[in-house]
Amino acid sequence: MTLKTKQQVAKLVGKKIRTLRLERGISLKHFEVMENAIDRHSLSNIERGLKTPSIYTLYKIARLLNVPPKEILSLLE
Structure with a gap:
Protein backbone atom coordinates (compact mmCIF):
# COMPACT_ATOMS: atom_id res chain seq x y z
CA MET A 1 0.00 0.00 0.00
CA THR A 2 1.37 3.39 -1.00
CA LEU A 3 1.15 6.18 1.57
CA LYS A 4 -0.94 9.03 0.22
CA THR A 5 -0.03 12.67 0.70
CA LYS A 6 -2.16 14.95 2.84
CA GLN A 7 -3.46 16.64 -0.33
CA GLN A 8 -4.42 13.29 -1.90
CA VAL A 9 -6.24 12.24 1.27
CA ALA A 10 -8.05 15.58 1.48
CA LYS A 11 -9.24 15.29 -2.13
CA LEU A 12 -10.42 11.68 -1.74
CA VAL A 13 -12.25 12.39 1.51
CA GLY A 14 -13.81 15.54 0.08
CA LYS A 15 -14.98 13.76 -3.05
CA LYS A 16 -16.58 10.98 -0.97
CA ILE A 17 -18.36 13.49 1.29
CA ARG A 18 -19.68 15.39 -1.73
CA LEU A 43 -17.83 22.13 3.87
CA SER A 44 -17.21 23.39 0.34
CA ASN A 45 -13.48 23.69 1.10
CA ILE A 46 -13.46 20.16 2.53
CA GLU A 47 -15.31 18.75 -0.50
CA ARG A 48 -12.85 20.42 -2.88
CA GLY A 49 -9.87 19.05 -0.95
CA LEU A 50 -8.70 22.51 0.10
CA LYS A 51 -9.18 21.78 3.79
CA THR A 52 -8.66 18.56 5.75
CA PRO A 53 -11.42 17.94 8.30
CA SER A 54 -10.52 17.19 11.89
CA ILE A 55 -11.61 13.84 13.29
CA TYR A 56 -14.47 15.57 15.12
CA THR A 57 -15.59 17.41 11.97
CA LEU A 58 -15.48 14.16 10.01
CA TYR A 59 -17.56 12.52 12.73
CA LYS A 60 -20.14 15.36 12.57
CA ILE A 61 -20.34 15.16 8.78
CA LEU A 75 -11.69 4.64 0.09
CA LEU A 76 -8.26 5.23 1.63
CA GLU A 77 -7.60 1.53 2.15
Missing part, protein backbone atom coordinates in the same frame (compact mmCIF):
# COMPACT_ATOMS: atom_id res chain seq x y z
CA THR A 19 -20.90 12.17 -3.36
CA LEU A 20 -22.72 11.08 -0.21
CA ARG A 21 -24.25 14.53 0.27
CA LEU A 22 -25.50 14.69 -3.32
CA GLU A 23 -26.85 11.12 -3.19
CA ARG A 24 -28.99 12.26 -0.29
CA GLY A 25 -30.13 15.39 -2.11
CA ILE A 26 -28.66 17.76 0.48
CA SER A 27 -27.49 21.15 -0.77
CA LEU A 28 -24.59 23.00 0.84
CA LYS A 29 -27.05 25.61 2.06
CA HIS A 30 -29.39 23.01 3.58
CA PHE A 31 -26.48 21.13 5.15
CA GLU A 32 -25.43 24.34 6.90
CA VAL A 33 -28.76 24.71 8.72
CA MET A 34 -28.93 21.10 9.93
CA GLU A 35 -28.46 20.61 13.68
CA ASN A 36 -24.76 20.75 14.64
CA ALA A 37 -23.77 21.27 11.00
CA ILE A 38 -20.70 22.88 9.51
CA ASP A 39 -20.97 26.14 7.62
CA ARG A 40 -21.23 25.72 3.87
CA HIS A 41 -17.96 27.53 3.13
CA SER A 42 -15.99 25.12 5.32
CA ALA A 62 -20.81 11.38 8.90
CA ARG A 63 -23.61 11.70 11.48
CA LEU A 64 -25.39 14.33 9.39
CA LEU A 65 -25.09 12.12 6.31
CA ASN A 66 -26.26 9.12 8.35
CA VAL A 67 -23.21 6.97 7.56
CA PRO A 68 -20.49 5.53 9.76
CA PRO A 69 -17.24 7.56 9.56
CA LYS A 70 -15.46 4.45 8.26
CA GLU A 71 -17.58 4.68 5.08
CA ILE A 72 -15.98 8.03 4.30
CA LEU A 73 -12.50 6.72 5.08
CA SER A 74 -12.90 3.30 3.42
